[in-house]
Amino acid sequence: MLxxxxxxxxxxxxxxxxxxMADAIRAVPGVHLLDFSSDPSHNRxxxxxxxxxxxxxxxxxxxxxxxIAAIDLRTHKGEHPRLGxxxxxxxxxxxxxxxxxxxxxxxxVAATVADRWHLPVFLYEEASTNPARKNLEDIRRGExxxxxxxxxxxxxxxxxxxATPHPSAGAAVIGARMxxxxxxxxxxxxxxxxxxxxxxxxxxxxxxFRFVKAAGFMLDDRGIVQVSMNLTNHxxxxxxxxxxxxxxxxxxxxxxxxxxxxxxxxxxxxxxAAAEYYLQIEGFKPDQVLENRLKxxxxx
Amino acid sequence: MLxxxxxxxxxxxxxxxxxxMADAIRAVPGVHLLDFSSDPSHNRxxxxxxxxxxxxxxxxxxxxxxxIAAIDLRTHKGEHPRLGxxxxxxxxxxxxxxxxxxxxxxxxVAATVADRWHLPVFLYEEASTNPARKNLEDIRRGExxxxxxxxxxxxxxxxxxxATPHPSAGAAVIGARMxxxxxxxxxxxxxxxxxxxxxxxxxxxxxxFRFVKAAGFMLDDRGIVQVSMNLTNHxxxxxxxxxxxxxxxxxxxxxxxxxxxxxxxxxxxxxxAAAEYYLQIEGFKPDQVLENRLKxxxxx
Numbered sequence: 001m002l003x004x005x006x007x008x009x010x011x012x013x014x015x016x017x018x019x020x021m022a023d024a025i026r027a028v029p030g031v032h033l034l035d036f037s038s039d040p041s042h043n044r045x046x047x048x049x050x051x052x053x054x055x056x057x058x059x060x061x062x063x064x065x066x067x068i069a070a071i072d073l074r075t076h077k078g079e080h081p082r083l084g085x086x087x088x089x090x091x092x093x094x095x096x097x098x099x100x101x102x103x104x105x106x107x108x109v110a111a112t113v114a115d116r117w118h119l120p121v122f123l124y125e126e127a128s129t130n131p132a133r134k135n136l137e138d139i140r141r142g143e144x145x146x147x148x149x150x151x152x153x154x155x156x157x158x159x160x161x162x163a164t165p166h167p168s169a170g171a172a173v174i175g176a177r178m179x180x181x182x183x184x185x186x187x188x189x190x191x192x193x194x195x196x197x198x199x200x201x202x203x204x205x206x207x208x209f210r211f212v213k214a215a216g217f218m219l220d221d222r223g224i225v226q227v228s229m230n231l232t233n234h235x236x237x238x239x240x241x242x243x244x245x246x247x248x249x250x251x252x253x254x255x256x257x258x259x260x261x262x263x264x265x266x267x268x269x270x271x272x273a274a275a276e277y278y279l280q281i282e283g284f285k286p287d288q289v290l291e292n293r294l295k296x297x298x299x300x
Numbered sequence: 301m302l303x304x305x306x307x308x309x310x311x312x313x314x315x316x317x318x319x320x321m322a323d324a325i326r327a328v329p330g331v332h333l334l335d336f337s338s339d340p341s342h343n344r345x346x347x348x349x350x351x352x353x354x355x356x357x358x359x360x361x362x363x364x365x366x367x368i369a370a371i372d373l374r375t376h377k378g379e380h381p382r383l384g385x386x387x388x389x390x391x392x393x394x395x396x397x398x399x400x401x402x403x404x405x406x407x408x409v410a411a412t413v414a415d416r417w418h419l420p421v422f423l424y425e426e427a428s429t430n431p432a433r434k435n436l437e438d439i440r441r442g443e444x445x446x447x448x449x450x451x452x453x454x455x456x457x458x459x460x461x462x463a464t465p466h467p468s469a470g471a472a473v474i475g476a477r478m479x480x481x482x483x484x485x486x487x488x489x490x491x492x493x494x495x496x497x498x499x500x501x502x503x504x505x506x507x508x509f510r511f512v513k514a515a516g517f518m519l520d521d522r523g524i525v526q527v528s529m530n531l532t533n534h535x536x537x538x539x540x541x542x543x544x545x546x547x548x549x550x551x552x553x554x555x556x557x558x559x560x561x562x563x564x565x566x567x568x569x570x571x572x573a574a575a576e577y578y579l580q581i582e583g584f585k586p587d588q589v590l591e592n593r594l595k596x597x598x599x600x
Contacts, residue, residue, distance in 0.1 A: 002594070004590070032594060034593050034594065035593075050594055094590060094591075095591075179590070186582075239575075239579060240578070240579065243578075243579050243580075257580060258580075259580045259581070259582040260579050260580050260581050260582070261581060261582055261583060261584075262581060262584060262588055264588065265588055265589070265590045265593060266588055266589060266590065267589075267590050267591070268568060268572075268589050268590065268591045268592075271571060271572050271575040271576075271589065272568075272571050272575070274574070274575035274578060274579055275539075275571040275572070275574035275575050275578075276571075277578075278540070278543075278574060278575075278577075278578040279539060279540065279543050279560050279574055280543075280557060280558075280559045280560050281559070281560050281561060281562060282486075282559040282560070282561055283561060284561075284562060288562055288564065288565055288566055289565070289566060289567075289568050289571065290304070290394060290479070290565045290566065290567050290568065291394075291395075291567070291568045291591070292568075293334050293565060294302070294332060294334065294350055
């Protein structure tokens with residue numbers, strides 16, 4: 001049973017500190033650090049790690065230990081909104097893990113973090129116990145600088161930990177969510193209005209699909225436009241359906257889809273679903289994929 | 301580095317013998333028996349196993365040992381053509397294994413089998429060293445009963461082993477090939493002629509795709525017809541291209557594709573290729589699939 005975790009840390013400039021954090025994650029047996037990257041203008045780093053629940057828990061706690069010792073939000077500057085030293089920690093089910101496994105893990109880690117470092121923790125997304133505190137953006141609004149005042153309101157009491165921010169490390173947002181797919185569709189036109197109209201048509205916030213966030217951009221160097229998306233639940237809003245609707249909407253403006261691109265990682269199941277859809281495959285079972293069958297045997 | 305092997309054995313009625321063969325394969329460390337099935341009317345069993353080269357080699361030799369002891373072709377009856385006790389042994393590259401790895405393994409196993417049991421062995425498909433002896437059907441033509449006469453011709457001298465058949469075990473055909481995908485497309489019509497015409501249009505033998513074998517069938521219980529296919533190299537003749545041509549050919553007769561089905565196992569890469577094609581994904585790399593990235597890390 002594997003769980004992915006993508007902690008976001010408020011340090012993207014001092015590379016020796018980020019490297020030490022990566023080393024601390026790698027040192028946990030059974031945990032694989034798949035990727036990490038820093039953005040100096042955001043002053044923020046993102047780690048992608050995978051392991052069983054106990055391993056991922058140990059790695060995240062090791063990351064908190066280093067981050068709280070090294071980062072002081074009172075002097076931290078960066079373009080990206082943030083609330084704490086370890087800002088956001090989503091746990092994501094992959095393989096045979098369920099969302100319930102990830103919610104349980106998020107709560108366990110939140111309780112330990114609050115207890116060990118006297119840090120307030122807010123639960124978000126699937127781990128949230130309060131519908132008004134599901135969205136990360138809502139929890140983070142006001143940022144570190146506004147946190148002490150915000151937490152005085154009863155509706156912003158943390159799920160775990162003290163009622164006031166940690167002086168240097170602020171607060172953490174910990175939760176569980178589906179894997180996120182960063183997916184872009186490039187259109188064979190330079191008409192930015194078309195990309196923006198299509199983005200508005202498909203994103204949840206303006207009436208589109210439940211699990212799509214989208215915006216239209218110009219790719220100046222290529223003279224084309226892009227519908228840039230985050231797909232936040234590929235099981236309920238699958239890639240192929242979004243692609244087909246974008247293609248259809250583009251045709252309405254006389255525009256063709258040039259290509260699409262997946263940025264970063266994608267779960268195999270999201271690609272298999274697209275193959276099943278287009279090839280009209282009936283009765284397909286995941287254990288028909290050779291690699292899945294093999295994995296099931298290896299785990300016996 | 302993993303290799304798949306799908307040995308076909310000329311015994312499909314005495315289940316205790318087939319079960320003992322399966323147990324012998326399972327007893328080899330690091331080898332996974334993914335599947336096995338027997339067809340009594342064919343009097344033949346097919347095993348699907350996966351492991352590293354050394355493990356698969358040991359399992360195949362264990363299978364030969366049991367088969368040669370238990371099977372006598374002089375009294376064997378069955379509908380399926382066969383030449384020997386272990387009739388055909390294809391090695392298939394999966395994961396990071398290459399075709400060259402499988403050809404080398406086929407030749408090593410062939411030499412050992414010939415030497416240990418005084419059994420003639422013919423190499424086939426990618427392991428063949430003779431263009432006229434690449435196809436299994438050509439090698440097997442005449443079957444066990446015609447083998448002694450056939451082998452008197454110089455062009456049918458075996459690649460390894462004695463110049464005459466083994467008295468009870470005949471000969472073996474050992475080689476290397478790409479994974480085979482059993483793929484069917486069902487048409488929303490009861491017109492068998494349409495299925496037969498489409499099968500003829502797409503199969504290699506009558507002018508179609510290089511790596512497609514196809515036939516048209518009636519599915520009596522459903523009142524529809526099927527184009528039944530074997531795709532013998534999904535990299536060079538991909539599923540999506542075959543599907544699109546079948547759909548196009550069907551439209552020419554006013555017929556629609558009802559559904560398709562994959563029978564048995566399919567390599568994940570064949571499904572990923574279909575997703576890439578239909579979603580027009582540019583610049584996609586296999587290591588963007590979360591599961592692949594994870595596997596690469598685990599192997600380090």
